Amino acid sequence: MTDSLILAGSFPTPTREQWLAEVGRALLKGSPDASDDDVLRAFDRKLVSRTDDGIVIQPLYTATDAPVEAPAPGQAPFLRSTRAAPVPWEVRQRVWPQAAESSSVTELESGATGILVTIEDDDIVGALDRALMGVLLDLAPVSLDLRDPDAQVAAARLLVDRWSSTGTAQQERRGCLGIDPLSAWARSGGGFDLEGVLDAVAAVTIDVKAEAPRARALLVDATVWHEAGATETQELGWAIAAGAWIARSLVQRGVPIDAVAASIEFRFAATDDQFVTIAKLRAARRLWARVLELAGLAEQQRGMVVHAEVSRVMLTRYDTWVNTLRSTVACFAAGVGGAHAVTVLPHDLFIEHGGSALGRRVARNTQTILQMESHLSRVVDMAGGSWFVESLTEDLAQHAWTVVQQVDASGGIVSALESGQIGSAVAESRATRQQQVATRRRPLTGLSEFPDIGEQPPAPMDPRVAPPAVRFDPFTLHRWSDEFEEQRARADAAARTGERPAIYLATLGAVAQSTARATFAKNLFEAAGIRTVSGPVEEFAASGAQVACLCSADAVYAESGADAAQRLRSAGALRIYLAGRGADVAGVDEEVGLGSDVLDVLSRALDALGVAR
Numbered sequence: 295m296t297d298s299l300i301l302a303g304s305f306p307t308p309t310r311e312q313w314l315a316e317v318g319r320a321l322l323k324g325s326p327d328a329s330d331d332d333v334l335r336a337f338d339r340k341l342v343s344r345t346d347d348g349i350v351i352q353p354l355y356t357a358t359d360a361p362v363e364a365p366a367p368g369q370a371p372f373l374r375s376t377r378a379a380p381v382p383w384e385v386r387q388r389v390w391p392q393a394a395e396s397s398s399v400t401e402l403e404s405g406a407t408g409i410l411v412t413i414e415d416d417d418i419v420g421a422l423d424r425a426l427m428g429v430l431l432d433l434a435p436v437s438l439d440l441r442d443p444d445a446q447v448a449a450a451r452l453l454v455d456r457w458s459s460t461g462t463a464q465q466e467r468r469g470c471l472g473i474d475p476l477s478a479w480a481r482s483g484g485g486f487d488l489e490g491v492l493d494a495v496a497a498v499t500i501d502v503k504a505e506a507p508r509a510r511a512l513l514v515d516a517t518v519w520h521e522a523g524a525t526e527t528q529e530l531g532w533a534i535a536a537g538a539w540i541a542r543s544l545v546q547r548g549v550p551i552d553a554v555a556a557s558i559e560f561r562f563a564a565t566d567d568q569f570v571t572i573a574k575l576r577a578a579r580r581l582w583a584r585v586l587e588l589a590g591l592a593e594q595q596r597g598m599v600v601h602a603e604v605s606r607v608m609l610t611r612y613d614t615w616v617n618t619l620r621s622t623v624a625c626f627a628a629g630v631g632g633a634h635a636v637t638v639l640p641h642d643l644f645i646e647h648g649g650s651a652l653g654r655r656v657a658r659n660t661q662t663i664l665q666m667e668s669h670l671s672r673v674v675d676m677a678g679g680s681w682f683v684e685s686l687t688e689d690l691a692q693h694a695w696t697v698v699q700q701v702d703a704s705g706g707i708v709s710a711l712e713s714g715q716i717g718s719a720v721a722e723s724r725a726t727r728q729q730q731v732a733t734r735r736r737p738l739t740g741l742s743e744f745p746d747i748g749e750q751p752p753a754p755m756d757p758r759v760a761p762p763a764v765r766f767d768p769f770t771l772h773r774w775s776d777e778f779e780e781q782r783a784r785a786d787a788a789a790r791t792g793e794r795p796a797i798y799l800a801t802l803g804a805v806a807q808s809t810a811r812a813t814f815a816k817n818l819f820e821a822a823g824i825r826t827v828s829g830p831v832e833e834f835a836a837s838g839a840q841v842a843c844l845c846s847a848d849a850v851y852a853e854s855g856a857d858a859a860q861r862l863r864s865a866g867a868l869r870i871y872l873a874g875r876g877a878d879v880a881g882v883d884e885e886v887g888l889g890s891d892v893l894d895v896l897s898r899a900l901d902a903l904g905v906a907r
Contacts, residue, residue: 393648484765523724531697575631613740785823
């Protein structure tokens with residue numbers, strides 16, 4: 295055949311108006327006389343979604359929705375990529391020297407291409423010695439993660455000395471030395487003299503640039519905002535503002551702006567919201583290129599080096615294998631979004647310090663499979679040309695730039711932190727997300743949805759002690775699952791010392807009438823570790839349960855719900871729930887259904903069952 299085959303070439307191209315008309319007929323098929331406004335309202339309610347920043351996500355995108363086409367990969371403003379050709383990202387896995395089985399050599403021999411040494415105690419020399427034992431420093435990039443700014447500077451100098459003492463060539467000295475005084479200051483609540491550490495930071499930046507020109511001394515860690523509850527545009531905006539602050543501060547101390555720009559690496563959180571993560575990393579490069587353009591740097595000096603790490607916020611302590619699925623999506627998004635380095639955390643990180651050996655292996659292999667079997671690193675800007683991703687990238691960049699301008703107008707990020715402006719904004723965002731989790735609008739699979747009540751419960755966590763507020767409330771980790779896990783832990787504690795709390799699901803009518811809501815109720819109450827027993831009303835007394843939940847269809851509730859509630863009460867039920875909303879059955883204490891504040895319902899249910907807080 296010499297003629298090209300044109301798929302769907304014999305069909306006319308529909309217009310958006312024709313498509314919308316068909317959608318309207320499907321959405322309002324029971325209302326043939328619906329007006330155009332009715333169609334638009336139904337369209338918005340059922341098909342349009344919004345990000346946490348209020349950015350509208352349409353169900354369909356066309357070429358007219360995408361912004362003007364960006365330059366090719368490798369060209370400013372680097373929205374598509376800082377590289378013109380595909381290059382595998384660094385598989386940068388964390389190593390915890392304090393964890394007995396966490397080994398840099400094991401990570402590197404098993405697929406990692408770089409290590410991130412996490413030092414959590416005061417013995418920096420000993421921790422670095424343990425982490426680097428057996429590591430060929432001319433082959434593996436070494437990055438550092440410490441929380442104290444003085445320790446960050448000391449560890450950076452120790453690593454440079456180690457490179458020199460081992461004869462590692464300057465061009466082979468690679469990695470990020472993790473010096474980030476601002477995020478340490480934010481996490482401490484302003485607990486040290488920020489200006490007082492900048493002279494040492496400036497000096498080590500100059501020294502590292504001279505001794506290890508391919509390494510980056512400085513880090514702008516955006517996960518401090520993400521973990522405290524920030525939205526994506528807040529994370530982006532405050533990260534860019536933090537980068538501008540450290541650049542200004544070091545230039546004032548004699549470090550050339552081009553040296554500062556070449557010394558900075560940014561760390562962003564990658565979540566299981568894959569398209570938002572992809573767009574966030576693309577938008578970050580564009581924003582930082584704009585800052586460096588305003589600073590007077592040439593186009594090829596405006597690139598951003600991005601390290602993406604799987605979000606701790608989305609990890610749970612229950613049904614931790616689901617964390618592997620979340621992390622896989624996050625890693626995929628980070629790779630497609632153009633991260634230079636990616637870190638996947640063990641799925642059982644919050645069960646065992648540093649995760650188990652299996653957890654670290656799965657985390658490492660997740661990256662290997664995505665790179666070597668899915669070939670994600672074989673294409674530059676895989677999402678480029680997607681009208682949806684291009685539009686979302688533009689929206690995130692515009693919203694985040696507004697955040698940058700707000701911070702700048704308030705005197706910079708340090709002033710915004712000290713005044714409480716950022717703290718108030720992140721607290722509001724966190725409260726909104728917590729409400730979404732509580733009502734299961736943001737479901738947590740394996741915890742708030744489809745819990746495995748038969749799994750071995752994790753050991754109780756040590757109580758978190760936040761550092762005292764000095765200038766402002768410290769920025770600390772708030773996982774989405776924290777509140778649900780607190781309720782689940784109450785039931786687990788009761789089960790360790792006696793009987794697991796139980797609720798009786800009293801089914802009414804035929805099986806077909808009760809099954810849907812009985813399943814709903816089982817899923818709901820087991821999210822708090824409450825065991826469910828189901829059966830007809832007359833078997834409640836023999837079940838040993840103290841509370842009950844009626845489960846059936848609305849028509850059955852209207853006919854026999856009140857009588858069933860009365861019989862349950864007579865049999866000793868202390869509290870009676872009804873699965874569904876709007877039934878208004880006499881004798882029922884509370885209705886639970888879609889839209890209920892599930893967290894509040896479960897907390898009070900455990901109280902009714904006498905479970906200690």
